[in-house]
Amino acid sequence: MENHTASYIAMPAAEGQTEAFAEFLAGAAPIVRETEPGTVLWFALQADDTLAIFDIFADEEARDAHFSGAVAAALNQNADALVDGGWDDGVVANINNSDVLSVKAPVNLYTATTATYIKLEAAPGKGPELAALLTAAGPIVADTEPKTLFWAALQIDENNFAIFDIFADNSGREAHFAGQVAGLLNEKAPELVSGGWDDGVLANVHNFDILATK
Template sequence: MSLTTSVGLLVPLVAKPSQINAVTDFLLAGYNLLPSEPLTRQWFAVKYEDSNPPTYAIFDTFAAEEGRQAHLTGQIAKALMDNASELLDVSPEIGQLNVLVSLIRPISGGGSTAGVTKGLRVLFTAKPDKVDAVRDFLKSAIPLVEAEPQTTYWYAVEFPGTNTFGVIDFFPDDTGRGAHVAGKVAAALFGSAEELLTGAPDLIKLDVIAAKI
């Protein structure tokens, strides 16, 4: 099956301090429900490192809008809404996004985390007259990412109607993540921030709880 994606969701989950373990258990239960959603192409459950309050997120992708809508009306979304008031400090905000370009290199025998343990979530807002330039920059970054063998899954995304873009990517371990942060893609993005963006990119390190490719 093709792994190509065009749309996705990013759903941060701010846990009640007393429910941290329960949120982790909920996300693992969501992973086990994925066979009921054949149109969900890739799915990641993560924890934001060093976050206060404790924050988790689900990032998932779909080939087309049909798959996204099936997920939003499926068992995982229903379970989240049914348990949100008990587990979360605030109601989850569902961020709908377009996947501009992605690089997906599945790891054989990756298990319940698809072979990755660490990730990054980097969000940034383009200046109004630089939206096209930021979009083009992200689309052109694929050759640089391909040269990073430890960058296993890489997604450049856009949140429609907001001028906000992002990069969400995953690595086998912290060494791979460190190599990416010190690499050419990150250098080009941060080096262009003053020209293209309204402010510095917001970078959050991720721990992977579960993933399906």
């Protein structure tokens, strides 16, 4: 999966449309399963009035197929009603594409109830070192974190990175943040992450409930 690509889109629900938007995304999962073989993983997520999609693709062609597929078309058609900012400002403007650096392969996906997305900006000149740390972290998560059901390190561009992971419950998330990889990132953050641990990592943690999964 290290050669795969990913996308993350956080979208604010239009006023009074949070429940309808959540139902729309939850209902999209079967369509993704049936029509998008190149979409390897797909998650619909919710944090209060913010809805999000995180997905991983086999390659760029699969990502292009996803964004020209039935779910994207339906979201485009309904965005003016469901998304604050509509299609252009509420969806397209919030797309973050990335390359997958390292993963813990998914296990027991359909038991997952909660997810975390963390965006990291490398300190000046430290992009390659942060990329190396995140790349090396995947096997550590796989070997030491049974409650982390999936984990991915992502590179958005030369200086921007992200981590996405899912858990069966909050105890899994707590174990992850008390684990070896979090400890290593905490130790190295003052050197490698703009803002250090508190302002560069913890301040950028976004926790979500999982609505649906492919």
